[in-house]
Amino acid sequence: MEIESVGYVVGESKPYRAEVIAYRPLMVGEYLYMEYYGYGVLSMVSNSAIGSPVITNDIYDPRDVERIVKSVRGGERMYYFKGVVNILGYLDNEGCKLKIPPIPPPPGTEVVKAPRAVLSKIFSPDKENYLRVGVLLREPSVEVRVDINKIVSRHLGILAMTGMGKSNLVALLAKRIVEKNGTVIIFDYHGEYTSMAIPSISVVKPKVNPRMLSLEEITRLLNIPRNASRQRAAIFECLEGMPENGDFFQILKKCLQMKIPKYGSSAQKVLDMITAYEKYLRRILDENVGDVVDRVAVGAINIVDLSELQVNQADAVVAHWLNRVLNSRKDYVLTNRKGLQVPVVIFVEEAHVFIPNDYETATKREAEAIAREGRKFGIGLAIVSQRPRGLDATVLSQLGNLAILRIVHPEDQNHIARYCEPVFQDIVDELPSLNIGEAILLGEWVKIPTVAKIDYVKEKTSGFDIDAVSIWRTNLGG
Ligand SMILES: Nc1ncnc2c1ncn2[C@@H]1O[C@H](COP(=O)(O)OP(=O)(O)OP(=O)(O)O)[C@@H](O)[C@H]1O
Ligand SMILES: [Mg+2]
Structure with missing residues (x-):
């Protein structure tokens, strides 16, 4: 395969950052590769500039510029392309996380477009516990796979403004997990998952034994x-x-x-x-129903339909489930007899309502217990919210994995940056520029922060934006 030479490192570089002069304009977010001192290093363009040694900013008459542009003969270079790359690291032998080499790239190091083989090794590991969630936003030919084991052991936050694709990602992860015979519980506050057109769905009425x-x-x-x-x-x-x-x-x-x-x-x-x-x-x-954990269908997506409940009631039901699932898993892991026999992943939609920052709910206590202890007993808690600033800081700080889609509100951004360990400022700055279905994946389930285009789940038919005009039109006709 042809390797495209992009340019060279110039100036003074740092182990984590270098300046590049390029043959062509650099694209922000583009992956580049270089080799120095025995390290094969991946980097990402974080800054791109185009300048000109002849059309400088001390020209004060546009006619002068016009003259220069006209006089530059075809093929002659009028521009230079500069950029800054963040060094993401090299893959060590264990192939776990990327590590930043201790030495910076020396000036004169050639920079090439990252070969697909390198990107695949990092973003699409070929292992049983890695499942596809989408493709790289800037290199759509490379699959993005995430380590599902890490959701169970380190929990997950799915955060974004409304309508940006949180529930689509929930549906996707649930689908992927059951493809691996995993067990999922979704608390469905809006009744949007019950109609999902996949076979392994078990809709559970929210009844509990008083x-x-x-x-x-x-x-x-x-x-x-x-x-x-x-x-x-x-x-x-x-x-x-x-x-x-x-x-x-x-x-x-x-x-x-x-x-x-x-x-x-x-x-x-x-x-x-x-x-x-x-x-x-x-x-x-209902006194006749059994323990909620006995109603969990193993190897299926269990959808607890909360759509007919008021907030307080839904809170009590969710709290009860979380409590029972945790205790049941404890029983099983510690006594190896009764109890829920398999690890589970639990999705809580509208988490700012059930696990809020500024008041107490029944769910909050149970969610904190799972966030703290769930890892030992194989319970992954995935919290989903369009109002991150309203989320309980204790639970947020326990989230080892994040999928963040578009977020514009600075208070939401600050709250996440403050309490979520994997988030840093560069990432916060990126959030407003994402489109629907584009997510930044952070934490242990990926090898490095990854900007992905999430796969669209066509089986999830509910929860669309309502096309009011079309409904009005049809209604008028009928
Ligand atoms: N990965 C994706 N690719 C393409 N389209 C998507 C994707 N994710 C979501 N969408 C589109 O955006 C719409 C809203 O997505 P979704 O319901 O997942 O958003 P949400 O963040 O859960 O919103 P809310 O906060 O209202 O619950 C979907 O109906 C779908 O049409
Ligand atoms: Mg949603």
């Missing part, structure tokens, strides 16, 4: 504020003394009635709440 709920989950379901300690105490006592059998709501109501002498209006308030919400709660709470 007897398995924690105090936190129950109070959240009943809209009892966190600081209402007497209400919480009353309900706590009733849950503690709950007999094995009998109708949960009847027993609870009777018990609260009996707590009125002790807790007065607080117990009455809870009782009123339950009476008011009972019909609605019975849609979610």
Whole structure:
């Protein structure tokens, strides 16, 4: 294969950065390759300039420029092409991460267009745990594959403005994971995944057994504020003394009635709440359903359909699932008997609602526990949000992998840069220039920060932008 010579290193270079004079204009984001002191090094153009030694900026009459342009004969060089490359590193023998060589490239080092073989080795490792998510944005002939094991062990954040392709990436990763017989759980707040046209989907109703709920989950379901300690105490006592059998709501109501002498209006308030919400709660709470983990279909995409729930209720359901999945995996890993037998990847959409920065939710506590401990028990938490500035800093700082699509809002950018370890300023500066479906992949699941064009999942038919004008037109016709 022909290797294109692009130019030479000039001036004073650093181990991580060099200046290049080129034969042609350099494209920002383009990959270049050079060899020096025995290292085969990949670099990326971070800055590109075109200048002219004759048309300089101390000319003050356009007619002078016109004269120069006319007088330059064909083939004669009127421009120079300069650029700065960031040195990304060389692949060591283990082939894990790219390492920056300790020596800078000496001036005069030839720079060539990165050969496909080098790019493939870095971006598309041929290993079982690497799965395709797209192609390099600037070199579409090179596949981008990510290490799925690292999602399980180091979690994932999918962050972008609305409509930029987060859910498409969720669908893609879920699809790829089940192709490897993996198990996925998606909390589907908008009901947009249930209709996905792939065979390995299992839609799970959000029903939970009330007897398995924690105090936190129950109070959240009943809209009892966190600081209402007497209400919480009353309900706590009733849950503690709950007999094995009998109708949960009847027993609870009777018990609260009996707590009125002790807790007065607080117990009455809870009782009123339950009476008011009972019909609605019975849609979610069902004593006949088993443990949620027993309803997880192994080797499938389990979609927990939250679309009919209010936020508080969805929060209680998600929290309950996270708690049960973590404990069940702990049981299995530690006792090797009962419990969920396989690692899982859990996607939480609208994570700024369930795992917010500035207030407490039932899910937040459970998500923090999984972010901290999940790795030991094979639970990967993938959080998805269009409002990163609203995300809990503790969970954000535990994310070892990120896919960031277009983000324009500076507060969102700052929040990510502050709490997400793999993010640095160069990357933040890139974010507004991305288009739909273009993502920067960072962290352990890639060998180096990668700008990818994510594959489009045609099986995901819901969640499109609504074409209002077309609907109005059709409606008028019909
Ligand atoms: N990788 C992609 N390639 C081509 N088109 C894409 C890609 N990803 C998303 N799109 C298009 O953009 C639309 C919005 O994508 P998606 O629903 O994934 O965005 P989102 O970030 O989840 O938005 P929201 O914040 O509203 O949930 C999709 O319907 C699809 O048409
Ligand atoms: Mg979405």
